Amino acid sequence: MSEIQIRELGPAEYKLWDELVETSSCGTVFHTSDWLTLCRDTFSKDLKIYGCFQEDALVGGFPLFIRKMNGIFKVASSTCEMTPYGGIVIKDFPGASVRKQVQESHEILNQLRVFLSNMKLDSIEMKLSPDFKDIRPFTWNGWESGVFYAYYLNLEKDIDAGLSKDLKKNINKSAKEGLVVKKLKDSNLYYNLFSMVYTRQNLSSPVQKIFFDRVIELVERKNIGEMWIAETPEGERVAAQIRVWDKQRVYAWTASSDPSYRKSGANSLIYYNVISDLKVEGHKEINMLAANHSQFTDFITGFNPELVPHYLINYTSQRYKLLRVCRGLFKK
Structure with a gap:
C-alpha cells in the first residue's frame, strides 16, 4: 500500500469528507460536516475532522469533539448530545476478497490508531456506526471496547x-x-x-x-x-x-x-x-435506535425488528486511569 498521511481537514476540505461519508458503508448522516458543525456551533464544541490520505485520495478519517477536563485532562469523543454515532469512516473495497479487504482496511485503521495515540489525549471515546464491523486493529493494541445495540426494521x-x-x-x-x-x-x-x-x-x-x-x-x-x-x-x-x-x-x-x-x-x-x-x-430500513434503554425495549420489539450490535472503542492514558481509580476510592 502507498504511504498514508493523516492531518486535520480545513473547512474548505469538508466537501471531501462528505463525499467519503456518502460513499462509505459506515458513514451516516451524523458523520456529515453539516451535522457536525451544527453540533459544534450549538453546543460550543471544539470540533476537529481528520483525514487519512493515500496518493492524495481521502480513504478514511474521523471527527472528534475535544475538551479540557478540570483544566488538565484533554478528552475527546466522536459524538455529542443527540448524536448516536460518530467516529471512524473508511472507504469500502467492493469486489475485493476477504483477505484483501482486511489487509487494506487494517492498514488504514492501524495508521489512524497510531495517529490517535500520538495526539496525547487522555481519553478518546468513539461510538461507531453499526456498519463499522471490524475493531480488531484497536482491541489488538490495548484499546478497550464495548457493545451496544440498535433495532433495525425492514420497511420492505x-x-x-x-x-x-x-x-x-x-x-x-x-x-x-x-x-x-x-x-x-x-x-x-x-x-x-x-x-x-x-x-x-x-x-x-x-x-x-x-x-x-x-x-x-x-x-x-x-x-x-x-x-x-x-x-x-x-x-x-x-x-x-x-x-x-x-x-x-x-x-x-x-x-x-x-x-x-x-x-x-x-x-x-x-x-x-x-x-x-x-x-x-x-x-427501505429504519434504525429504531432504542435498544440500549430497557424501558423502551418492550414497545419497540412490538414492531418485530432485528437486533443489531455496534461498538464503542476507548483509549485511556495512564494518568487518566489513575484519576478514575482515585475517584472510585474516594466514592467508597
Missing part, C-alpha cells in the same frame, strides 16, 4: 404482519378516539413536548430550543428528514417525532409526547403511521 416487509397484539390494540384505540398523524415543521412545538418529558422527571432539558431550530432547518434544506405530530380531534398536539435519514436508512432520531396522554395510544399510532409513511416514500 409487511409491517402489519409483524405487529404485536398489544401494539395493534393501542393503534386501533387511538385511531378510534380520533387522533390523527400529519407532517409539520414546528421546532417550538417539538421543544415543548421534548421538555415535558424531562420536567416530569424533575430534570432540565439536555438541549435548548435553538438546537431543534437548526436541525429542522437543516433537514428541510438538505431533504434528510421530516417531523410528524399526533393531534387530538380538538387540535391538541400530544406527540411528535423527528426522523432523519441518509443513503442507507432512516433513523428514529427523537420522539416526544405529552406525559398526560401516555395511555391514549398516541405513541403507538404516531410510530406506526410514520413507519408506514416512510415505507410508502420508498425508504
Whole structure:
C-alpha cells in the first residue's frame, strides 16, 4: 500500500469528507460536516475532522469533539448530545476478497490508531456506526471496547404482519378516539413536548430550543428528514417525532409526547403511521435506535425488528486511569 498521511481537514476540505461519508458503508448522516458543525456551533464544541490520505485520495478519517477536563485532562469523543454515532469512516473495497479487504482496511485503521495515540489525549471515546464491523486493529493494541445495540426494521416487509397484539390494540384505540398523524415543521412545538418529558422527571432539558431550530432547518434544506405530530380531534398536539435519514436508512432520531396522554395510544399510532409513511416514500430500513434503554425495549420489539450490535472503542492514558481509580476510592 502507498504511504498514508493523516492531518486535520480545513473547512474548505469538508466537501471531501462528505463525499467519503456518502460513499462509505459506515458513514451516516451524523458523520456529515453539516451535522457536525451544527453540533459544534450549538453546543460550543471544539470540533476537529481528520483525514487519512493515500496518493492524495481521502480513504478514511474521523471527527472528534475535544475538551479540557478540570483544566488538565484533554478528552475527546466522536459524538455529542443527540448524536448516536460518530467516529471512524473508511472507504469500502467492493469486489475485493476477504483477505484483501482486511489487509487494506487494517492498514488504514492501524495508521489512524497510531495517529490517535500520538495526539496525547487522555481519553478518546468513539461510538461507531453499526456498519463499522471490524475493531480488531484497536482491541489488538490495548484499546478497550464495548457493545451496544440498535433495532433495525425492514420497511420492505409487511409491517402489519409483524405487529404485536398489544401494539395493534393501542393503534386501533387511538385511531378510534380520533387522533390523527400529519407532517409539520414546528421546532417550538417539538421543544415543548421534548421538555415535558424531562420536567416530569424533575430534570432540565439536555438541549435548548435553538438546537431543534437548526436541525429542522437543516433537514428541510438538505431533504434528510421530516417531523410528524399526533393531534387530538380538538387540535391538541400530544406527540411528535423527528426522523432523519441518509443513503442507507432512516433513523428514529427523537420522539416526544405529552406525559398526560401516555395511555391514549398516541405513541403507538404516531410510530406506526410514520413507519408506514416512510415505507410508502420508498425508504427501505429504519434504525429504531432504542435498544440500549430497557424501558423502551418492550414497545419497540412490538414492531418485530432485528437486533443489531455496534461498538464503542476507548483509549485511556495512564494518568487518566489513575484519576478514575482515585475517584472510585474516594466514592467508597
